[in-house]
Amino acid sequence: MEIEVRDLAGLGEWSAASALYRSVFGYVEPEFGVSPRLLAALHENSGSVIGAFDRGELVGFCYGFTAVEDGVIYHYSQAAAVAARAQGAGVGRRLKFAQAEAARRTGARTMRWTFDPYALRNAHFNFAVLGATAIRFLPDYYDDGSSDRVLVSWDLSGHVPAPSRSDEVVAPSDGRWSAPDPPDRVTLRAALIxxxxxxxxxxxVTRRGEQAVYKFREADR
Incomplete structure (x- = not known):
């Protein structure tokens, strides 16, 4: 693959990103789509609208926006989508690093996003590959009955926290998911909260035999 990662511009590219997003996530309901006009607004107002191309074909896309908490600016990454044929080729990582660079240009020093805490592949990417830290548990984030999320923060300065006391939460795993059986999921959810x-x-989050191990450290002082 010959991957080029760059900002998206123009109705054609914003529309292609919207179509890729719906295709990757299997969304058929119109309310779950991404408006090309929203992407245009983000493009012009300190957001990130970034695509990955393989010989001219859009195969990856991410977008986000500038946000603030307690007076501190950060960049929120709303979503990233990679076409099935391009998954496993490092496209997601390149998109995330390009988004981080866009965030730095706005003055942000951290980037945040959410992910499913029970999806082990996503956990590996966020923690082991990127080095992000989960700072908050968000029960049923999308209010649909099945969307627990954790909020992660990624330090864009490269700062590595000093070691501190840690503990673990352990749950059964089938290799792809932690606590796939409903009773185990209830127990794990309560422990994470x-x-x-x-x-x-x-x-x-790592695997230990047929278990998923969640490692926590104390909050920074």
């Missing part, structure tokens, strides 16, 4: 409520920060 409690760790975050106590001030823990999730920094790693």
């Amino acid at each position: 409690e760790r975050f409520r106590a001030g823990g920060r999730l920094v790693e």
Whole structure:
């Protein structure tokens, strides 16, 4: 593959990104689509609208926007989508690093996004590949009954927190998902909520045999 990663511009590219997004996630409901006009607005107003091309064909896309909490600016990455034929080729990583560079240009020093805490492949990418830290548990984030998420923060300065006391949450795993059986999921969910409520920060999710291991450290002082 000959991948080029760059900002998207113009109705044709914004529309192609919208179509790719719906295709990758299997959305057929119009309300779950991404408006090309929204992407145009983000493009002009300190957002990120970035595509990955393979010999001219759009095979990856991400978008986000500038946000603020307690007076501190960060960049929120709303979504990233990679075509099936391009998955596993490092496209997602290149998109994320390009988005990080766009975030730095706005003055942001961190980038945030959410992901499904039970999806082990996503956890590996966010923690082991990027080095992000999960700072908050968001129960049923999309209010649809099945969308628990964790909010991660990625330090764009390269700062590595000093080691601190850590503990673990362990759950059964089928290799792709942690706690795939409903009773186990209820137990894991409660344990994760409690760790975050106590001030823990999730920094790693690994497999140990047929188990998923969630490693927490204390919040930065």
